[in-house]
Amino acid sequence: MKVLIIGGGGREHAIAMAVSKSKKVEKIYCAPGNAGIAEIAECVPIGAMEAEKLADFAEKNGIDFTIVAPDDPLVAGTVDVFEAKGLKAFGPRKNAAILEGSKAFSKDLMKKYNIPTAKYENFTDPDAAIKFLETCSMPIVLKADGLALGKGVLICNNLDEAKDGVKQIMLDKQFGDSGNTLVIEEFMTGREVSVLSFVDGKTIKIMTSAQDHKRAKDNDEGLNTGGMGTFSPSPFYTNEVDDFCKKYIYQPTVDAMRAEGREFKGIIFFGLMITEDGPKVLEYNARFGDPETQVVLPRMQNDIIEVMEACVDGTLDKIDLKFDDNAAVCVVLASDGYPLKYEKGLKIDGLDAFDDKDDYFCFHAGTKFDEAGNVVTNGGRVLGITALGDDLLSARANAYKATEWVSFANKYMRHDIGKAIDEQ
Numbered sequence: 001m002k003v004l005i006i007g008g009g010g011r012e013h014a015i016a017m018a019v020s021k022s023k024k025v026e027k028i029y030c031a032p033g034n035a036g037i038a039e040i041a042e043c044v045p046i047g048a049m050e051a052e053k054l055a056d057f058a059e060k061n062g063i064d065f066t067i068v069a070p071d072d073p074l075v076a077g078t079v080d081v082f083e084a085k086g087l088k089a090f091g092p093r094k095n096a097a098i099l100e101g102s103k104a105f106s107k108d109l110m111k112k113y114n115i116p117t118a119k120y121e122n123f124t125d126p127d128a129a130i131k132f133l134e135t136c137s138m139p140i141v142l143k144a145d146g147l148a149l150g151k152g153v154l155i156c157n158n159l160d161e162a163k164d165g166v167k168q169i170m171l172d173k174q175f176g177d178s179g180n181t182l183v184i185e186e187f188m189t190g191r192e193v194s195v196l197s198f199v200d201g202k203t204i205k206i207m208t209s210a211q212d213h214k215r216a217k218d219n220d221e222g223l224n225t226g227g228m229g230t231f232s233p234s235p236f237y238t239n240e241v242d243d244f245c246k247k248y249i250y251q252p253t254v255d256a257m258r259a260e261g262r263e264f265k266g267i268i269f270f271g272l273m274i275t276e277d278g279p280k281v282l283e284y285n286a287r288f289g290d291p292e293t294q295v296v297l298p299r300m301q302n303d304i305i306e307v308m309e310a311c312v313d314g315t316l317d318k319i320d321l322k323f324d325d326n327a328a329v330c331v332v333l334a335s336d337g338y339p340l341k342y343e344k345g346l347k348i349d350g351l352d353a354f355d356d357k358d359d360y361f362c363f364h365a366g367t368k369f370d371e372a373g374n375v376v377t378n379g380g381r382v383l384g385i386t387a388l389g390d391d392l393l394s395a396r397a398n399a400y401k402a403t404e405w406v407s408f409a410n411k412y413m414r415h416d417i418g419k420a421i422d423e424q
């Protein structure tokens, strides 16, 4: 089989690595890919949002199966473009990717089908939003409806901050048209857990749990980022939580999408908050998480292509999803300054330390080759250093040890990834 992966970050590198282990696959392409992905796939210089060009490429090159990994192309309907040409593509169609593409849609869905989530109201009129805020207790959460690179959520501690937030999102359009509709949501406290799942329209199979660290600095300080590190499994995802979510969240979400005529095939990523009143949905994503994927897929035993084909074909009930009884930790090496201003084009040394090490992975997030053929930084998040271990403590020690093997000017990382492990 020939497989095309759309995307070019750490998540796509982890997917490509899993695909490279499939016995069904003889050739992998990745568009646009990066310098790390280039070691296992042929990188194609077509952007992830160029759906027509990507489908033409797939048609001309006899691609059997395409994996659409990032949120933007899914929400824009890339899978529909492929299917219109009779090509097989993994991921939700446009009418189902709305589960991530519109927070107002997903909140209304949860309300309609009694799926536990924070109380909320949707607004299209800023004055009405401010009037409502005057009746709310603080803190309160404001969310831009649409995609905003994970940055469209504001947690406001008082009414002035909240009013200013409405201005930023709805009037100044800090997140563009994503802010045409605003969700105002009750503030929840508890442990956050990420749960990824495969879905075939009817059946859902849950992967092992993970936890992300979204803030830029140690102790969860600094700005929100795409994610500075992850660990898997989460010790807070107990059997009791799993049972509850299976009954009240996972299957009900899949059934709700089907009942709405929006059959969901692909990955549903449940962002959960384990509150005192039980688990509640913080958000849905319609794709693999980044950097959750980097700690989840190295622990999966199945042939990923078999599982993904079962999702597209509607035969996921036949698959027995299995994960190793171990742990993984991923520490993101970023360019200092991320998520604001940072330099690119800095030479990276030491990458070959990962060659021939089965329990260590250096997933490239933002890298490219310069004209001399050196691997250089090409983004804010540069590498995701991942290590396995028998348990979380050893995986974390291994991952931090491996962060020392690579160097580049401006290398920055958090030093407390997995700190929550110590608190259980």
Ligand code: AMP
Pocket: 118, 141, 150, 153, 155, 185, 186, 187, 188, 189, 192, 214, 271, 282, 283
């Ligand atoms: P989201 O993009 O919806 O996951 O939001 C980003 C982050 O904001 C989450 O990972 C939480 O840390 C925080 N957050 C979102 N919604 C809430 C909420 N209702 N209560 C507390 N924190 C929240």
Ligand code: GLY
Pocket: 150, 212, 226, 227, 285, 288, 289, 290, 291, 292
């Ligand atoms: N790591 C969070 C996300 O992928 O949305």
